[in-house]
Amino acid sequence: MLKPGATIGILGGGQLARMMALAAAPLGLKCHIYAPQGDNPAFDVAAAVTEADYDDEAALQRFAAAVDVITYEFENVPARTAEVLAAIRPVHPNPHALAVTQDRLTEKSFIRDLGLPVPDFRAIDSLDDLKAAAAAMGGFGVLKTRRFGYDGKGQAMIRPETDLGAAWEKVGQAPSILESFVPFDRECSVIAARSANGDSVAYELCENEHRHHILARTTLPAAVPAALGHEAMAIGEKIAAALDYVGVIAVELFVAGDRLLVNEIAPRVHNSGHWTIEGAETSQFENHIRAVAGWPLGITRRRGRIMMDNLVGDEADRWEALLKEPGVHLHLYGKAESRPGRKMGHVTRLLPENG
Amino acid sequence: MLKPGATIGILGGGQLARMMALAAAPLGLKCHIYAPQGDNPAFDVAAAVTEADYDDEAALQRFAAAVDVITYEFENVPARTAEVLAAIRPVHPNPHALAVTQDRLTEKSFIRDLGLPVPDFRAIDSLDDLKAAAAAMGGFGVLKTRRFGYDGKGQAMIRPETDLGAAWEKVGQAPSILESFVPFDRECSVIAARSANGDSVAYELCENEHRHHILARTTLPAAVPAALGHEAMAIGEKIAAALDYVGVIAVELFVAGDRLLVNEIAPRVHNSGHWTIEGAETSQFENHIRAVAGWPLGITRRRGRIMMDNLVGDEADRWEALLKEPGVHLHLYGKAESRPGRKMGHVTRLLPENG
Numbered sequence: 001m002l003k004p005g006a007t008i009g010i011l012g013g014g015q016l017a018r019m020m021a022l023a024a025a026p027l028g029l030k031c032h033i034y035a036p037q038g039d040n041p042a043f044d045v046a047a048a049v050t051e052a053d054y055d056d057e058a059a060l061q062r063f064a065a066a067v068d069v070i071t072y073e074f075e076n077v078p079a080r081t082a083e084v085l086a087a088i089r090p091v092h093p094n095p096h097a098l099a100v101t102q103d104r105l106t107e108k109s110f111i112r113d114l115g116l117p118v119p120d121f122r123a124i125d126s127l128d129d130l131k132a133a134a135a136a137m138g139g140f141g142v143l144k145t146r147r148f149g150y151d152g153k154g155q156a157m158i159r160p161e162t163d164l165g166a167a168w169e170k171v172g173q174a175p176s177i178l179e180s181f182v183p184f185d186r187e188c189s190v191i192a193a194r195s196a197n198g199d200s201v202a203y204e205l206c207e208n209e210h211r212h213h214i215l216a217r218t219t220l221p222a223a224v225p226a227a228l229g230h231e232a233m234a235i236g237e238k239i240a241a242a243l244d245y246v247g248v249i250a251v252e253l254f255v256a257g258d259r260l261l262v263n264e265i266a267p268r269v270h271n272s273g274h275w276t277i278e279g280a281e282t283s284q285f286e287n288h289i290r291a292v293a294g295w296p297l298g299i300t301r302r303r304g305r306i307m308m309d310n311l312v313g314d315e316a317d318r319w320e321a322l323l324k325e326p327g328v329h330l331h332l333y334g335k336a337e338s339r340p341g342r343k344m345g346h347v348t349r350l351l352p353e354n355g
Numbered sequence: 356m357l358k359p360g361a362t363i364g365i366l367g368g369g370q371l372a373r374m375m376a377l378a379a380a381p382l383g384l385k386c387h388i389y390a391p392q393g394d395n396p397a398f399d400v401a402a403a404v405t406e407a408d409y410d411d412e413a414a415l416q417r418f419a420a421a422v423d424v425i426t427y428e429f430e431n432v433p434a435r436t437a438e439v440l441a442a443i444r445p446v447h448p449n450p451h452a453l454a455v456t457q458d459r460l461t462e463k464s465f466i467r468d469l470g471l472p473v474p475d476f477r478a479i480d481s482l483d484d485l486k487a488a489a490a491a492m493g494g495f496g497v498l499k500t501r502r503f504g505y506d507g508k509g510q511a512m513i514r515p516e517t518d519l520g521a522a523w524e525k526v527g528q529a530p531s532i533l534e535s536f537v538p539f540d541r542e543c544s545v546i547a548a549r550s551a552n553g554d555s556v557a558y559e560l561c562e563n564e565h566r567h568h569i570l571a572r573t574t575l576p577a578a579v580p581a582a583l584g585h586e587a588m589a590i591g592e593k594i595a596a597a598l599d600y601v602g603v604i605a606v607e608l609f610v611a612g613d614r615l616l617v618n619e620i621a622p623r624v625h626n627s628g629h630w631t632i633e634g635a636e637t638s639q640f641e642n643h644i645r646a647v648a649g650w651p652l653g654i655t656r657r658r659g660r661i662m663m664d665n666l667v668g669d670e671a672d673r674w675e676a677l678l679k680e681p682g683v684h685l686h687l688y689g690k691a692e693s694r695p696g697r698k699m700g701h702v703t704r705l706l707p708e709n710g
Binding site for chain 2: 030316
């Protein structure tokens with residue numbers, strides 16, 4: 001258990017690391033951010049920074065020695081990076097959770113083996129694999145690379161008329177999976193947190209809308225039956241326990257009729273949990289920091305109805321109008337450059353529960 | 356009007372500057388903290404820092420040139436410091452507001468001249484002045500140095516039996532005032548904010564309890580009639596307007612029966628406003644930053660009943676128990692050393708409105 005005054009090392013210098021650092025400070029904890037050269041807005045709110053590449057082992061070792069515990073804002077932390085760090089300081093969430101979630105095949109298999117509902121999937125290592133799998137799934141599916149896919153990158157829709165060779169080219173002929181196509185009604189997610197002593201909490205299920213494969217809006221409560229919401233929260237906590245996880249984890253789910261299907265796991269704080277900063281008694285960032293510090297978790301009670309909108313690209317140019325809107329909570333990430341598709345900020349609106 | 360990405364310069368490296376910086380970051384604004392060598396917990400959350408004395412004019416000039424606007428966390432900014440900075444960049448609140456509030460005689464006269472209720476007071480520049488004033492006030496009063504008094508320092512109670520010579524020694528024979536003793540029922544305060552275009556808002560009146568002259572607890576709502584609460588809010592906004600003020604201002608008041616009396620003004624964010632971080636729709640820190648940035652103010656609506664307790668000296672050692680209490684919001688200031696009487700943190704509890 002860390003004491004106030006201790007330092008948390010964070011890999012990654014983006015908005016998630018920035019919001020973690022902003023949550024750590026009120027708890028009396030310092031943050032040391034490690035990130036490669038670039039636009040690192042988390043540097044602006046950190047007690048210490050290291051600007052170095054993730055394969056710079058000397059820099060990693062100095063960083064690890066300078067902090068008390070290490071966490072990260074992104075799931076694609078190279079295995080060797082995690083290994084170098086974990087030899088010196090505790091890394092939370094643990095490198096095993098990283099390894100499981102970095103590979104869609106491992107991840108989906110892990111979820112299925114837990115007895116949780118997951119879309120049908122098959123490993124694809126060749127065009128022949130893809131042809132056989134597509135045929136077995138009736139011609140419909142989603143081809144996804146096993147590693148390093150995010151925001152719709154490394155994916156191809158498969159339909160009966162799809163040129164499978166072109167799809168296989170589109171994912172770079174990289175080791176992939178074909179997932180059965182789920183005609184879902186809603187995309188939802190659940191954010192859970194697990195502490196070092198095994199206690200866990202989950203936030204209420206939220207509902208997500210994407211535009212161009214990027215999260216656009218999160219709303220709560222989700223328009224699903226209460227029982228499904230509770231099932232989702234239990235799924236989040238079950239997955240965290242199975243990974244012997246410490247920290248915040250996000251589980252994306254499809255709602256199809258009265259069924260939930262796990263889509264994917266993010267071993268980190270998550271965009272669909274940004275509403276918790278104002279909308280929950282304890283934010284996902286504070287609970288992540290509490291967990292990695294070895295501290296007890298805070299309660300997740302929701303405050304009113306919630307609408308969180310991402311500000312993507314030039315949507316952040318609306319900051320002045322947003323500031324004038326009563327009760328809007330504006331978050332700008334301090335990024336130097338706005339680009340199409342880049343998450344520049346978000347706004348959270350808290351509405352009366354019965355309004 | 357600043358744009359996101361701009362830098363706010365803050366004089367002072369303590370918890371108020373720290374909480375300002377934590378409020379500036381979500382708005383996409385950077386902070387540059389200027390403070391003399393020492394324990395400066397605000398440095399841990401700032402994009403840039405200058406460690407130099409307040410009379411180091413070269414350092415002040417470099418600092419001013421590096422930022423877009425300047426504010427401060429403490430009212431005892433030397434006049435020359437403010438002058439050097441104001442020649443280069445806007446300083447908010449303005450140096451006139453600093454000058455008025457740095458001197459109790461000027462401050463009390465200003466309040467009286469606004470037609471606001473204030474305890475009777477007289478200037479004391481000698482023991483003879485003190486003797487005459489004490490006699491005129493029936494033997495009761497509070498002797499206070501005109502400048503640099505805080506948390507009960509530089510004060511002496513005057514009663515009929517008091518050795519006036521000893522009291523005069525106690526305040527260092529410094530230019531002082533004798534205030535009439537107010538047999539108040541409650542100590543309250545109101546936090547107001549005023550924007551560059553003259554709009555203003557006030558937070559609801561809060562009630563304060565002190566221990567050893569240090570704020571111990573703030574509660575809302577204050578146990579006073581609603582009309583008095585509204586009168587107090589109007590007083591806060593009136594004082595801000597009269598000072599052509601930009602930023603957050605705190606007005607401490609006595610409640611005596613059904614009367615309000617202004618006690619003193621703090622031209623800055625204030626300890627009795629810390630509850631606003633979780634307890635109001637927009638915190639005092641965010642509204643201060645919005646104001647000095649030239650931005651519109653946020654609404655001040657209160658969330659539930661509030662209890663804010665300071666953690667003074669070793670009270671902060673209770674952090675672990677406090678973390679375990681559901682719904683408690685812990686704030687530790689990251690100070691390296693705990694000393695008796697030193698504000699180390701605070702906790703805010705939000706309770707149901709009708710609980």
